[in-house]
Structure formats: C-alpha cells, structure tokens
Amino acid sequence: MEEIVLSAISKGFTALGFSCHTPIETEDEWHMKKADFPYYLGELKRLKEVYRDRIELYTGLELDYLEDTNTLAGSEYIEQLDYTIASVHLMKHKKSGAxxxxxxxxxxxxxxxxxxxxxxxxxxxxxxxxxxxxxxSSHTFDILGHCDLIKKHNRDGRFFEPASPWYKKAWVSFLHRAAKHDVRIEVNTGGVARGATSEVYPSPEMIRMCTELSIPLMLNSDAHRSDHLDFSFSSTEDLLIQSGVRSLDILEHGFWTTVSIL
Ligand SMILES: [Zn+2]
Known part of the structure; x- marks a missing residue:
C-alpha cells in the first residue's frame, strides 16, 4: 500500500482512494480476508498520517451485491469507510448453489x-x-463500479454482438434507473490496463447516454498495480470530452465535488 501511495505522489496525484474487495462470508481468492481488514484500516490510518502533507488518502471498499439476499456484502463496514464502490461481480449458480x-x-x-x-x-x-x-433501488453507495462488466469476456464479440437491440435495451433501462436514483457511475480503465477489454467500462455509447441523462461520472483506474494508477487517464479524458462529458466528480477534502474537465 505504501508503494502505491509513493507511486501516486510521484505521478502528481493530490488524492488517492483504496478500495479493496470487501471481506465476504464465503472466503475466496479475490476478496480480502476478514482477518486482514483491521490491518487494512490500520495501515491506511498510518499512511494518512505519514503522507498528510503530500497527498489525501481515502479508505474505501468495493462492496459486492448478492442477488439471493438482495444485500450489499460489506455494508456492515460503511461506518469505518470514507467511500464505497458497489459492484455486481457475482451470480448464484443454480446447479451448485455457489x-x-x-x-x-x-x-x-x-x-x-x-x-x-x-x-x-x-x-x-x-x-x-x-x-x-x-x-x-435497494442500497446507497458513492460509486457504481464497472457497470458493463458483462462484456469482459466478450473480446472480439466472442459471446454476443454489443450492438444488438436486446443488449442496448438492457443497458438503457439500467441507465434510466441510475439517473432516477442519482447514482454516480465510474469510468474504469482497469479492463484495458489488464488487457481484458479494448474499451473502458462503460462503453462510449453508454457514456454518451450518461451525459444525456445527466448521470454524474468519476474516473477510476481500478489499478491492481502501482504503475497502473493513471492508466489511460489522458486518452480517456479525451474520449469523455468527445462524448459530451463536461465534468467529473472527485472526492476532495472529504467531500464529493464536481470539477470541469474542459
Ligand atoms: Zn470490481
């Protein structure tokens, strides 16, 4: 974590948030272990203090939506966090129950x-x-994570054609719901950084509709490595401007504010 903070400072960041995958009941390879959570909080507290004159650090978690209980796993930690990302990564497999x-x-x-x-x-x-x-509809959080993650394994249209009317209908309905509930959506360059996708989450077409619906956006590299912290930020900012985006939300001095990117 300290290596990441130092990398952020060297890249000129004035603020940085950590959002590890929340601990969940069924422990697996990619969620934080419950036993590690106190260390995560403590180490971030220490780093905030050590680097307070050079960078603002924020303690977050990426929470997981669980469909069978309609819960947001990790919500129990919200009081201890500066911000939350809510994401759908998981679906209940009917055959195995996992x-x-x-x-x-x-x-x-x-x-x-x-x-x-x-x-x-x-x-x-x-x-x-x-x-x-x-x-x-059921939960509040600061950021909705990678909202078209379903395309991750669809490189080169392996599973579906993203221009299909049925696909567009599904995401248009979702974006209208997001607009109604004033949800802040993340523009995430992590899929591109890790070579999984050829475009950011969400797609440029979805970003254009976000601007039409006045959905607030923020930019996130979803970095898993210190050298990816600002991956593709400048070309993505160009894409956002071309897509009609005029401002982004940032967390600064403890508050969410909207800043112009023009
Ligand atoms: Zn995620």
Missing amino acids: YLSIDGPIEEFTSLLQDNFNGSMEHFAGHYFSLQERMI
Whole structure:
C-alpha cells in the first residue's frame, strides 16, 4: 500500500482512494480476508498520517451485491469507510448453489451462461443489468463500479454482438434507473490496463447516454498495480470530452465535488 501511495505522489496525484474487495462470508481468492481488514484500516490510518502533507488518502471498499439476499456484502463496514464502490461481480449458480463471478475465470462465466440461462446471452446480460437495477433501488453507495462488466469476456464479440437491440435495451433501462436514483457511475480503465477489454467500462455509447441523462461520472483506474494508477487517464479524458462529458466528480477534502474537465 505504501508503494502505491509513493507511486501516486510521484505521478502528481493530490488524492488517492483504496478500495479493496470487501471481506465476504464465503472466503475466496479475490476478496480480502476478514482477518486482514483491521490491518487494512490500520495501515491506511498510518499512511494518512505519514503522507498528510503530500497527498489525501481515502479508505474505501468495493462492496459486492448478492442477488439471493438482495444485500450489499460489506455494508456492515460503511461506518469505518470514507467511500464505497458497489459492484455486481457475482451470480448464484443454480446447479451448485455457489456464487460464481462473471469477470473471473472463463469457466465460471460459461457455467452461469449454460446452466442458469440455457446458453442465452440475452438472458444472461439482461439479468446482469437487472441486478444492478435492484442494487440501485435497494442500497446507497458513492460509486457504481464497472457497470458493463458483462462484456469482459466478450473480446472480439466472442459471446454476443454489443450492438444488438436486446443488449442496448438492457443497458438503457439500467441507465434510466441510475439517473432516477442519482447514482454516480465510474469510468474504469482497469479492463484495458489488464488487457481484458479494448474499451473502458462503460462503453462510449453508454457514456454518451450518461451525459444525456445527466448521470454524474468519476474516473477510476481500478489499478491492481502501482504503475497502473493513471492508466489511460489522458486518452480517456479525451474520449469523455468527445462524448459530451463536461465534468467529473472527485472526492476532495472529504467531500464529493464536481470539477470541469474542459
Ligand atoms: Zn470490481
């Protein structure tokens, strides 16, 4: 964590947020272990103090929406956090009863596709966006994470055609719900940084609709490595401006504020 803070300072960041995957009941490889959470909080507290004159640090978590209970895993920690990201990564696999990820190993993605949706990408993606709508309707949080993550395994249109009317219908419905609930959506360069996607989350077409619906946006690298902290920020800012975005939300001095990017 300290290496990441030092990298941020050297890149000229004035603020940086950490948002590890929240601990959840069923421990796995990518969520923080419950036993590590006190260390995470303590180390961030220490780093805030050590680097207070050079950078603002924020303690966050990426919370996970769980469909069978309509809960946001990690909500119990909100009081101890400066901000939260809410994301849908998981779906309940009907056959095994286990939660499988849509963005993790391809086997988990295809098991969900075949076993839960009979191979129908239309139903799979439709369900994904409807879960985000349910999450928005039931929970409050600061940022909605990578809101078209369902495309992660779809490089080169392997599973579906993103221009399909059924796909657009699903995300348009989702964005209208997001606008109604005043949700802040993240523009996330992490998929590109890790070579999974050829474009940011959400797609340029979705970003254009966000501006039409006045949905507030923020820019996030979702970095897993210190050298990715500002990955593609300048070209993404160009894309945002071309897409009609005029401002981004930032967390500064402890408050969310909107700043012009023109
Ligand atoms: Zn995520």
